[in-house]
Amino acid sequence: MASEAPQQSSQPAEEIPGFLDAFLCDFPAPLSPENPAPWKLPGTVLSQEEVEGELADLALGFLSSRGAAPPLGSSLAHEAVSQLLQTDLSEFRKLPGQEEEEDDDEEEKAPVTLLDAKGLAHTSFNRLWEVCSQWQKQVPSTARGPPGPWLVSMHAIRNTRRKMEDRHVCLPAFNQLFGLSDPTDRAYFAVFDGHGGVDAARYAAVHVHTNVARQPELPTDPARALREAFQRTDEMFLGKAKRERLQSGTTGVCALIAGKTLHIAWLGDSQVILVQQGQVVKLMEPHRPERQDEKERIEALGGFVSHMDCWRVNGTLAVSRAIGDVFQKPYVSGEADSASRELTGSEDYLLLACDGFFDVVPHQEVAGLVQSHLVRQQGGGLQVAEELVAAARERGSHDNITVMVVFLRDPRDLLKVGAQGAGDVPSGLSEPETSTPQRS
Structure with a gap:
């Protein structure tokens, strides 16, 4: 679910x-039957595989807008959707559209069940109404307890672009949303930066985490589960794009905190960094066409990388994976x-952002900006993402800007971390010496 406001996951x-x-x-x-629902799914049809993610996102967004804390909203959404999925959905079946029948790709002629x-x-x-009525008498224990004291600051702006194509996801009650009952607590956070339209970013913000929860490797190999989820979401969206003539794409970065371990996965140039005791820890290398391994991969497939205003794949896209x-x-x-x-408890926060932020704000300056904000706010961290977005805009970013800060400990404790050395990259983790041009 995309969250627009800073939040803490607690509800007595x-x-x-x-x-x-x-x-x-x-x-x-x-x-x-004649009364419309107070919510609406995008589009007119869903594939069977899309139903769980779309309905869970719809329910969770609606419940959150009414003030439900993440454990309650996620538990209600899961129960309502899982009950529906156990029924016969054939009454919602619709015939494939004419555009599918005209597709020349033999592989795409496999039947796809589309639902109203x-x-x-x-x-x-x-x-959902039935579940609320049942729970009015007895609320399950899973809906009562908070999954963790998550403090998340989130801010996103369209900036000078004509459309807002970024999307973000904040799921502190990941287990409750998917009915996972194993002893590992999980929280999921993501930023998706769309291009050529918002469809791909919106789709990824609904289905990547749903596909993560479906992966059998999730309990034993969460990193692999994240990679498989990105791949499956890409395959699902490509099918939708061919059916509906969509051309958009999206980069993305996500963080799954499972117990005391941080797992991240990414496509393209959206990024996540970790700040630990005032120092920036580089976790990843973004996918860009000018990276030597990416350039070689593209050329081996018969494509090319050229420089126009920036490095682009086949003269068009400024990202090499999406x-x-x-x-x-x-x-x-x-x-x-x-x-x-592995997380030791000494970590300060994660910062996830799109290239509209990182193209103009170097990694090594993030910790200083956050620390300055916390000093001015006497340890209050709820508005720090808004200040970081403003900093990117002041430095000349014209792109959509999305910033999410996930605090891993109380921001008031970070005031005890001296500003001296804040923002330095630990040895062995190097920063590029030149800034990256803004991309589209």
Whole structure:
């Protein structure tokens, strides 16, 4: 679910009955067929594989807008969607569109079951109503307890671009959203930077984490689960793009905190950095056409990398890996990279952002900017992302800008970290000496 406001994942258990009472007061009965649902799915049809992610995102967004804390909202969304998925969905089936029948690609002629989005939205709301009615009598324990004291500062702006094509995801109650009952606590955060339209970024913000939860490797190899989820989401979106004539793509970066281990995965030039005791720790190398290994991969496939205003694949895209970009496959790869790192408790925060931020704000300056904000706010970190976005804009960024700061300890404790040395990159982790031109 995309969250627009800073948040902490806590809601006293005694407030849950009040939330359910208010919901059932506003909606005293299930919707009749002639009454529209208070939410709407994008588009007119969904594939069977898209149903879980789309309906969970719809329900969680609606519940969050009404003030549900992440554990409650995620648990309600999961229960409503899982109950619906256990029913026969054939009543929502629609015939494939004419554009599918005209596709010349033999591989794409495999039948795709498409379901009526409007009918699913209506029925899923009534399922949610039934769950709220049941839980008014007895709330499950999974919906009561907070998954962790996450403090997340989030800010995004369209800037001078005509459209806002970024999307972001904040799921502190990942386990509750997917009904995972193993003892490992999980939280998921992501930023997606779309190009050529918002469809791919919106799609990735709904389906990457859903595909992560589906991976059998999640309990034993979370990094692999992240890579597989990116790949599967790319395949799903390419199918949708061919059916609906979509041309957009998106880079993306995500962080999954599982227990005491951080796992990250990325495609393209959206990035995540870790700040530990006031020092920036570089976790990844973004995918750009000018990287020697990326250039060689593209050329081996028959493509080329050329420099115009910046380095581009086949003279068009300024990123070498992305979800979508159907007409640039396989040169623009949907295969993500990943990395893992054990957390010791000395880490300060994660920062996830798109290239609209990192193209103008070097890694080594982030810690100083955050520290200055915390000093002025006496340890208050809720608005730090807004200040970082403003800093990027002041430095000349014209792109969409999205910044998410996930605090790994109380920001008031960070005031004890001296500013001396803040922002230095630990030995063995080097920063590029030249700035990267802004890309589109």
